[in-house]
Amino acid sequence: MRRSIPVVAATLGLALTLTACSGSADEPADDTSSSAAESTGSFVMWVDETRIDSFKPIAAEFEAETGVKVELVQKISGEIKDDFISQVPTGEGPDVVIGAHDWTGSFVTNGVVAPIELGDKAGEFAESAITAFAYDGQQYGMPYAIENIALIRNNALLADTPATTFDELVAQAQGAGTEFSVLIQQGPDTGDAYHLYPLQTSFGAPIFTQTEDGSYTTDLGLGGAPGDAFAAYLQKLGQQKVLDPQIDGDKAKQAFLDGKAPYIVSGPWYATDFTKANMDIAVLPVPSAGGQESKPFVGVQGAFISAKSKNAVLANEFVTNFLTTEKVQTELYESGGRLPALTASAEKIDDPILQGFNEAGATGAPMPSTPEMNSMWEFWGSTEVQIIGGQAADPAAAWNTMVTNMQGAIDAS
Template structure:
């Protein structure tokens, strides 16, 4: 979009304003001349194909208000993080990226992402969304959307008041007389992600969290809480509530075919249920262990390059504009993803998305620390042994898993 003379005048005003607030963002701007030069530049934003169309009207509105051009560059979803790490040090990277938060630890360790200061703006976002943007005591991004799993009910099969515990839910579901009670996708290596609400309800989260919500690399899934969860998984496997032969595709199809009143899944599957004409409700997963059942929360965020040529303008776009209700409303209207900003999320009138929002309100952000890469294989293999009845001593199998994960973290440090 070509800038008009009034837009250029607005840019000059913006430059002076940004100089005054640059210290709040951690950006080094030593003079009005430096800010003015930055204000007359442009920004480059990397975004994947699923979000570029929803981001386009938002950055166009930013350009209209400030006169600052934002070039959107479409990248593959799996390429944004790795390319960010390799290209930023060469000076060829973008000013800003839009990406899931789970690559944050790698970006910080490679020095390619800049810290930001949200200040009071943080209070306007879902707590889990802000926590996802934190690493080692610093905040690095602005959350724009969140997603998580929840309990989805086929209201044609069952429309009772939701159970208060998972065992009550299973009993309620068995009363529907269907082939399955509660579908939770598994597969040969189980599925720790879909089982995580049950695990956290026993007080056994995967890692400890610091006061600001960022994860440490101290494991928290062991001890008596972990033993109780391991025994419960073995019980669910023996009762055939969980079945390793039911992978994601089979679970989805079984629910579509009316073979279960409940499924634990995410918003990526509910569109197919609605297209099939199903009447569904989305509910929180009830607790199995007495504590809140916290699903993992995936957060999409916007991050500033540590080598941006226009850090002040990048801060204006990311921290000051994309945190606004106007911008978050526009992103939802264009993309249909649940906003991370509470004021925007509260206006969403889609009952399905509202249900996922309520289920994820107390969720736990997916750990973005490098140590997480050492967890998945041992975690899934052990849960598969428990569900499949191959662990004669569930507590011993869980302890062995914790020891193996700890050793892997130490070896990769």
Template sequence: MRKSIVTMLAAGVALSLAACGSTGAPATTPATASTAAAATTPAAAAGNLTIWVDETRIDDFKALGEDFVSASGVALDVVQKPTADIKTDFVAQAPTGEGPDLIVGAHDWTGELVSNGLISPIELGDKGKLADNTVAAFQYDGALYGVPYAVENIALVRNNKIVQDTPDTFDALIEQGKGAGAEFPAIIQVGDGGDAYHMYPIQTSFGAPVFKSNADGSYTNELGMEGAEGEAFATYLKKLADEKVASVSMGGDQAKQAFLDGKSPYMITGPWNTAAFTEAGMDISVLAVPSAGGQPSAPFLGVQGVYLSSKSENGILANQFLDYMATTEAQQKLFDLGGRVPADTSVAEGITDELLAGFAEAGKNGQPMPSIPEMGAVWSHWGNTEVSIINGQAADPVAAWKTMVENIKAGF
């Protein structure tokens, strides 16, 4: 999601785009005021933008930049940053004025970047066909802070050598797996620290999201897994342990190897593992996780997008690029180049790769990973409680879940 675009803008085109595009930096800031004034002259309109991207997307964004330059003339200098350093460097350099105008990154950076005053809200002229849940991923305190372009989530992977059809409920899936004679009816990785991420599609099917949501899809700080729905999931978690679907001895590596060895017809996992399965000659399908609690299963979504630096002095030009990023044309280009599930629904509908299409379908009901500060108080209590239920340390799953909720809220 991070690459470059080089361009030079004809004054008439630039002014036209600026008039119909949205403004990103707040109008009251000196940077925006000076940009708006300068935009009345051809010289300012033909300015440059700098975007930071990581090494996995540099070529994609450079190619996208060639199209953008043809459409607008705006020059975008793409700077490559190591994946592990890009956010850290941005947090360190943006306040000094040495950072970029735009940065490509994960949606769950939003809370930290907003809290540090490093990114500006944006107003897209048209959200195009971007999926609502991908837009919601960049919503924070009622404002939009990024343009999504790619999505990642987990799903149910089926070994077609063992079973060829999948039931509509997770209970029926377990019974099918047991009838197939496999060592494990299904595999969900847990490990000794727990893995609430991989268990989340099951939990949400009980109507127990980690946090409740606002009307725009952004999260409140009210726990959604408190109460009867979350407690019903806690009870079901013990059943998964009893049925050999969930085990603390089954970490990520062990789960992957067990599935490779044909020990289960099903595994809940992400696209990072499917290449190994196909390279091993396995015939697999990717499907949505069947419901266990009666409601649709909703995996966590990881969404990649483009942010606007609050320190940018090129707010108008930057917003031209952000508006362009929201178009089906740009979304299709990035999908063709990078092969990541797109945020644009019309592009996603055209995916021909069956495995990638399966992940896209499984993510339609997905929920963005929360980026609110309160999430920091959740993970350890959540995972440890699931472990205690799975390994039998918690004699009463409901009581353990209630204690977890109280401990989480005490950390807010």
């Protein structure tokens, strides 16, 4: 296992072994662009209040191994992203910031993060975790944890009878004789496109198209025949009462806790409540509805390096060589409860619940980090609710109107 290189009096050798980050967000830095001799023996890292306790022992361990001090600064979760964007250009920001992968688009377009080079190490991580931090063909973050939704089964209501399609799953669930079959949270106004996305992708209708390296383009992928077919399927699920716009997240969770459904599509945030209630549950991939692979959105946590880092070599050593080790990834899982992005760490977790989420999200689709994504939700969820609730007599026409509105928002951005 690759361990971090000790730094004693900051030798030039460190710079020659690392891929230093540049002061530009356009290209990875050349190894000769800075040297460890220029470093101060410390660097600054911002972490919000939800992650600070997990990173305190990690920072201490790095200092013990290398002699380099990590100056942790706690920031407010709702402000850390915007503060980073505003302070980096002034030279007052940190060298490293810990955050979510869907910040990547905003960070890159504002020129505040430097690309990083993971090389062969990229193959040691879940594919979805790596592609989550890809933007315009380059890598901008090092993943350490992932989370996604999956199918959760109440084993007390239904035996282990795997379904190969979502229709088979619904039929099984209806045979359990419960009030609901498969709970998928929605909401009367804005719906919940996030929880329906595994079904949508199984029709080959992703929100945006992706390049070969996994980066998202701004070309919508949910139109045409695949989108029409998914819209028709939503109407069908609404007519079958599988989907109900009135069942939001809280209602779906409570119904499952009360034993009113054998299945729910949700994430580890609800699974924790189910296990605390001593429910016997299993976590499975969401079966395909449209014939293609069902891909949930994947959220990834990771580390970014500032484009204006004053200690780029040391920051890069911490991010690409230290945080990528199995020991550190496992420690972050144990303290934070999120599934490790590193495959070796994830595979050694003996918690069947987290293993189930890992399998369900292994080939998932990272949440798009493009700035255009922010304006997609308002059209997306509300249209799905109209189709599910029967307000849209022609589901394809409603879906195509939604796509047109989405394209208009992209063109106006």
